Amino acid sequence: MPSPRLELREVSKVYRNGGQPVEVLHDISLAAVAGTVTALVGRSGCGKTTLLNLAGAMDFPTTGEVLIDGRATASLREAELTRLRRTRVGFVFQFFQLLPTLTALENVELPLLLSRAPEAARTARDRLRWVDLEDKSASLPYQLSGGQAQRVALARALVHSPDILIADEPTGNLDTASGDQVLALLHQAATDFGATVLMATHSAEAAAIASVRVGLRDGRIQSIDRR
Numbered sequence: 483m484p485s486p487r488l489e490l491r492e493v494s495k496v497y498r499n500g501g502q503p504v505e506v507l508h509d510i511s512l513a514a515v516a517g518t519v520t521a522l523v524g525r526s527g528c529g530k531t532t533l534l535n536l537a538g539a540m541d542f543p544t545t546g547e548v549l550i551d552g553r554a555t556a557s558l559r560e561a562e563l564t565r566l567r568r569t570r571v572g573f574v575f576q577f578f579q580l581l582p583t584l585t586a587l588e589n590v591e592l593p594l595l596l597s598r599a600p601e602a603a604r605t606a607r608d609r610l611r612w613v614d615l616e617d618k619s620a621s622l623p624y625q626l627s628g629g630q631a632q633r634v635a636l637a638r639a640l641v642h643s644p645d646i647l648i649a650d651e652p653t654g655n656l657d658t659a660s661g662d663q664v665l666a667l668l669h670q671a672a673t674d675f676g677a678t679v680l681m682a683t684h685s686a687e688a689a690a691i692a693s694v695r696v697g698l699r700d701g702r703i704q705s706i707d708r709r
C-alpha cells in the first residue's frame with residue numbers, strides 16, 4: 483500500500499461567525515494516494531466544500547490534522563504555505579473563475595508568471611494542448627462555451643503540475659457531453675500527471691470516475707466505497 487499523499491486525521495471544523503459556533507465536520511479520517519480520484523458526495527450543506535478547503539490548505543481544521551506528504555498544514559510557516567498552495571495544489575470550481583479580460587492562454591499562464599516559473603508561455607501552451615484547446619488560445623472567456631471554459635480552468639489548475647487537484651462541483655454547470663469531457667480529463671490528470679484528485683460532486687456520472695467514493699452526511703463520513 484503506497485503511503486498517502488493527502489491524509490485527514492480525526493478532523494473537525496467549527497465555524498464561528500459571531501453567533502453560536504457550528505461544527506460542520508466531525509471526526510473525518512480519510513487518505514488519498516497519488517494517481518487516484520476520490521469523490522465526496524452528499525447533500526448540499528454536508529461539508530464537502532469545507533473539507534476541500536482544508537485539503538487544499540486554504541483553511542485549517544479546528545481539531546485533528548490535515549497532512550500533505552506527512553506534514554501537517556497547520557504547522558507550516560506562511561511562506562511554505564503560500565508555496566504549497568501555489569505550486570502543489572490546483573483548484574477547479576463550478577463556475578470556472580477565469581479572469582474575463584485575459585485570453586485563454588493568459589489565464590493558463592498567469593499562475594506561472596506570478597511564481598516567476600521559467601518557460602511560462604511554453605508550459606501554458608502545452609496545457610492548452612492537453613485539454614485540446616490550443617485553437618482557442620486567443621479567445622476571451624466570454625467567447626468560450628461552458629465546457630471549453632472549464633477545460634481552460636483545468637489547464638490552469640494543472641499548469642504547475644500540482645500533486646493535488648481539488649475540484650468543487652467541476653461539472654455542476656455543464657451539459658452531459660461537456661461534463662463527460664471534463665471528467666475524462668480529471669481522470670487523466672490522475673493517470674497522466676499522477677495527481678491526487680479530490681472532487682466534490684452531486685453527479686452520479688462524476689462519482690463514477692472515482693476509485694474511492696466518500697459519502698458525507700451532516701459533516702460525518704457515512705460510507706466509503708472503493709472500486
Ligand SMILES: Nc1ncnc2c1ncn2[C@@H]1O[C@H](COP(=O)(O)OP(=O)(O)OP(=O)(O)O)[C@@H](O)[C@H]1O
Pocket residue numbers: 497498499506524525526527528529530531532533682
Ligand atoms: N465560512 C463559513 N462560515 C460559516 N459557516 C459556513 C462557512 N462555510 C460553510 N459554512 C456552513 O457549513 C456547512 C457546510 O457547508 P459546505 O459549503 O461545506 O457544504 P457543501 O457540502 O459544499 O454544500 P453544497 O453541496 O451546497 O456546495 C453549511 O451549513 C454552511 O452553511
Ligand SMILES: [Mg+2]
Pocket residue numbers: 530531532650682
Ligand atoms: Mg460546496
